Amino acid sequence: xxxxxxxxxxxxxxxxxxxxxxxxxGGLLVVFVAVPFVTFLSRTxxxxxxxxxxxxxxxxxxxxxVLTAPVSTAIATLFGVPLAYVLARGSFRGKxxxxxxxxxxxxxxxxxxxxxxxxxxxxxxxxxxxxxxxGIPLTDSLVGVILAQTFVAAPFVVITARAGFGAxxxxxxxxxxxxxxxxxxxxxNVSLPLARGSILAGVVLTxxxxxxxxxxxxxxxxxxxxxxxxxxxxxxxGGIDAIVPVAVTLLGIALLVVAAIQRVATAPTVIxx
Amino acid sequence: MMxxxxxxxxxxxxxxxxxxxxxxxxxxxxxxxLGPSGCGKTTIVQAxxxxxxxxxxxxxxxxxxxxxxxxxxxxxxxxxxxxxLYPHMTVAENVAYGLGARDIEPRRREAIVTEYLELVDLxxxxxxxxxxxxxxxxxxxxxxxxxxxxxxxxxxxxxLSALDRTLRLRLRDEIARIQREAGVTTLFVTHDQEEAxxxxxxxxxxxxxxxxxxxxxxxxxxxxxxxxxxxxxxRTNTLSATLVDRDPPTIEIGSTAVVVRDPPDGIETTQxxxxxxxxxxxxxxxxxxxxxxxxxxxxxxVSDIGNRYDIHVQLASGDTLVAERKHFPLAVxxxxxxxxxxxxxxxxxxxxxxxx
Numbered sequence: 001x002x003x004x005x006x007x008x009x010x011x012x013x014x015x016x017x018x019x020x021x022x023x024x025x026g027g028l029l030v031v032f033v034a035v036p037f038v039t040f041l042s043r044t045x046x047x048x049x050x051x052x053x054x055x056x057x058x059x060x061x062x063x064x065x066v067l068t069a070p071v072s073t074a075i076a077t078l079f080g081v082p083l084a085y086v087l088a089r090g091s092f093r094g095k096x097x098x099x100x101x102x103x104x105x106x107x108x109x110x111x112x113x114x115x116x117x118x119x120x121x122x123x124x125x126x127x128x129x130x131x132x133x134x135g136i137p138l139t140d141s142l143v144g145v146i147l148a149q150t151f152v153a154a155p156f157v158v159i160t161a162r163a164g165f166g167a168x169x170x171x172x173x174x175x176x177x178x179x180x181x182x183x184x185x186x187x188x189n190v191s192l193p194l195a196r197g198s199i200l201a202g203v204v205l206t207x208x209x210x211x212x213x214x215x216x217x218x219x220x221x222x223x224x225x226x227x228x229x230x231x232x233x234x235x236x237x238g239g240i241d242a243i244v245p246v247a248v249t250l251l252g253i254a255l256l257v258v259a260a261i262q263r264v265a266t267a268p269t270v271i272x273x
Numbered sequence: 274m275m276x277x278x279x280x281x282x283x284x285x286x287x288x289x290x291x292x293x294x295x296x297x298x299x300x301x302x303x304x305x306x307l308g309p310s311g312c313g314k315t316t317i318v319q320a321x322x323x324x325x326x327x328x329x330x331x332x333x334x335x336x337x338x339x340x341x342x343x344x345x346x347x348x349x350x351x352x353x354x355x356x357x358l359y360p361h362m363t364v365a366e367n368v369a370y371g372l373g374a375r376d377i378e379p380r381r382r383e384a385i386v387t388e389y390l391e392l393v394d395l396x397x398x399x400x401x402x403x404x405x406x407x408x409x410x411x412x413x414x415x416x417x418x419x420x421x422x423x424x425x426x427x428x429x430x431x432x433l434s435a436l437d438r439t440l441r442l443r444l445r446d447e448i449a450r451i452q453r454e455a456g457v458t459t460l461f462v463t464h465d466q467e468e469a470x471x472x473x474x475x476x477x478x479x480x481x482x483x484x485x486x487x488x489x490x491x492x493x494x495x496x497x498x499x500x501x502x503x504x505x506x507x508r509t510n511t512l513s514a515t516l517v518d519r520d521p522p523t524i525e526i527g528s529t530a531v532v533v534r535d536p537p538d539g540i541e542t543t544q545x546x547x548x549x550x551x552x553x554x555x556x557x558x559x560x561x562x563x564x565x566x567x568x569x570x571x572x573x574x575v576s577d578i579g580n581r582y583d584i585h586v587q588l589a590s591g592d593t594l595v596a597e598r599k600h601f602p603l604a605v606x607x608x609x610x611x612x613x614x615x616x617x618x619x620x621x622x623x624x625x626x627x628x629x
Binding site for chain 2: 180
């Protein structure tokens, strides 16, 4: 009798508090993130949302962000995924240097990143002057916004895609080669589909980072305004309440895109391993 | 020759993995590449498939040098130890994958897929994804995928090593049947000598990147050309011997002189060793010399294996010896006489202590 009671008490004492300690610690972090979120959003009631969003300046900023962030994400993906594959599979001299360069934009404060871009493609540099002569200025233009966003956001897709490629057993690719496919076809047929989840996760992160990019954009293209730079201008002139409408819009667009990409990513996947 | 490996050497950095290995496979032959882990087997497979370019040597398929040809331009099928079925394709799509790289019209492709799925007895799982397959089914799916494009050579790199024993034995027979029916020239890589001997027409034995022996399983087992083969292909007892006469070469084991029938090279200059299989040794209580060679010793330990006893005997000469017997009425510590016949004895050149 006493034996049984002891046995059952072991079971109950295991089931409840197993996650108690990490749960409490993690819970504190969740609260810390959630509280400012809620207090900020609770301001929306006292602010004229529609009025602010109807202003031409605000609409231009939204349009600019919605135009540039997808382009930056596409550029980062188009060049970042092949780079990720090379880093996952290749071994070559200077690989460490390339790896360090890839994560550099994550370490450097965005404002400094923007300054670096200015020294390379600014109005008075050879590249910048050449671009102006061609009629596509690289600063204070949408192109400048895209450069800033890509510089800051590209590491996310490279790092996650690289992890995805690295997790694929190389023998799956070797079998594809032995079955008659060249390296490029093998990449398309095997590596890319198998790393798809990681790549899409990277695309999501890159997009979220690009559409929210402020520091580097501020340096490279303060004009034309994007949503983040518009937020800054509104904040300087009108305080916190002035930025609520654009901030909420930015949040909404970002969430919408992230949800859409994740839906695409998970729907037809058969490989949940 | 379907496959010709000639003087193959490979080095990873400064580490030499394979040294001057040569062997060949005739059409339709099943050859086992046998050796302990880390002896260079996988490097040889990778070189044949073209996934590494060997430091030296030549690989030829159907008489054509393919050493510097990319994997996709060699007709080599490959199955690894771990499953490599594509998780994002169905079984049928996996089998059809290799056909897609070739000029085969879709209807014909379907027929080939069906044919090979039937060959490996996996027709019912056609539309399944690999996740839903058992370990054995995955293996068979991979065999079908590798065979469907009708490669010149099929490479099986430890295909059974990751499976449990029952499945391994069943699939071993399956592979033998499939290989026979498909008639494909096959190189079966394994570290398991029993697997190799039961499947292969011929064995290629590797030791630390070097070719140790090539030959038919039974011949290598019965008259191993060197100590490594003698000990790697089944258990063997090594007895120290002394050369007592050069013409004809005669050795002395215990106090019995034995004329060596096929004297190995170097027997005159190095101390020879004699090898005897445990199942060829008799152990008796008294000195009843029914056998040609009799040695005296003391029973050290006895293990009951179930269908036989393994009897470890400490010989008067200092060597220890294992005998396999069906019956054993004696006890540890008893004085025994150990006997065997001269025809079961293999004499090799070289001292007993150089390598295992």
